[in-house]
Amino acid sequence: xxxxxxxxxxxxxxxxxxxxxxxxxxxxxxxxxxxxxxxxxxxxxxxxxxxxxxxxxxxxxxxxxxxxxxxxxxxxxxxxxxxxxxxxxxxxxxxxxxxxxxxxxxxxxxxxxxxxxxxxxxxxxxxxxxxxxxxxxxxxxxxxxxxxxxxxxxxxxxxxxxxxxxxxxxxxxxxxxxxxxxxxxxxxxxxxxxxxxxxxxxxxxxxxxxx
Numbered sequence: 001x002x003x004x005x006x007x008x009x010x011x012x013x014x015x016x017x018x019x020x021x022x023x024x025x026x027x028x029x030x031x032x033x034x035x036x037x038x039x040x041x042x043x044x045x046x047x048x049x050x051x052x053x054x055x056x057x058x059x060x061x062x063x064x065x066x067x068x069x070x071x072x073x074x075x076x077x078x079x080x081x082x083x084x085x086x087x088x089x090x091x092x093x094x095x096x097x098x099x100x101x102x103x104x105x106x107x108x109x110x111x112x113x114x115x116x117x118x119x120x121x122x123x124x125x126x127x128x129x130x131x132x133x134x135x136x137x138x139x140x141x142x143x144x145x146x147x148x149x150x151x152x153x154x155x156x157x158x159x160x161x162x163x164x165x166x167x168x169x170x171x172x173x174x175x176x177x178x179x180x181x182x183x184x185x186x187x188x189x190x191x192x193x194x195x196x197x198x199x200x201x202x203x204x205x206x207x208x209x210x211x
Contacts, residue, residue: 037103042150044130045105047117047170053096056114062139069111075169080144082120082165084152085137094135102149108135109145109167117170120145122155122163129154130170 057069090102096114100106107118112133121128129151138146145167149158157163 039150039153042105045117045132047172049172050115053114056095067110070113073113073116075171077166077168078144079166081162082145082147083138083143083162084147084149084158086149096134098134104148105129105131105151106148107131107133107145108137109133110136119168119170121166123165124163125156127155
């Protein structure tokens with residue numbers, strides 16, 4: 001008689017792909033399914049004095065890393081990589097309880113005061129937008145700011161998923177002399193792979209009153 005054949009080996013799970021430091025979009029996020037407005041006509045945010053959020057500027061920990069948000073507006077400039085977030089978060093609450101609108105000029109930042117304003121300039125094209133910072137993030141790949149879809153589109157980084165930018169704190173005063181003085185006081189620092197050093201480590205002034 002013929003000996004019975006041994007059972008065929010059961011294939012194991014496919015190996016996981018190696019980790020990457022960037023991707024075009026998050027696997028479960030992306031651009032809107034349809035765009036019904038003229039993105040080029042969306043105005044920049046207009047900096048204005050706003051009370052700080054009572055809870056969103058407290059120290060916090062994400063993915064084992066501690067963050068200490070700034071609690072006073074002060075000029076600064078940073079260079080690094082910007083990403084953006086889209087339809088997965090559209091309509092959800094931001095860190096200060098506002099509804100995220102991917103078609104508004106907003107952004108998320110790990111440590112800037114909430115709310116506050118920033119000018120974001122593309123290193124590749126020189127184009128700039130002013131965004132209202134009303135959310136926390138990003139926390140992966142050393143990114144320094146997460147832009148709304150419309151802001152990323154205006155800076156021509158939406159299709160690539162990320163891009164090199166310079167982020168500047170946008171003061172309420174917009175006079176030319178004030179802007180020149182701001183740039184003289186504010187040296188550029190570069191973000192490395194480790195991410196953004198909390199602004200509180202840069203000797204931020206005493207906290208403002210919060211709402």
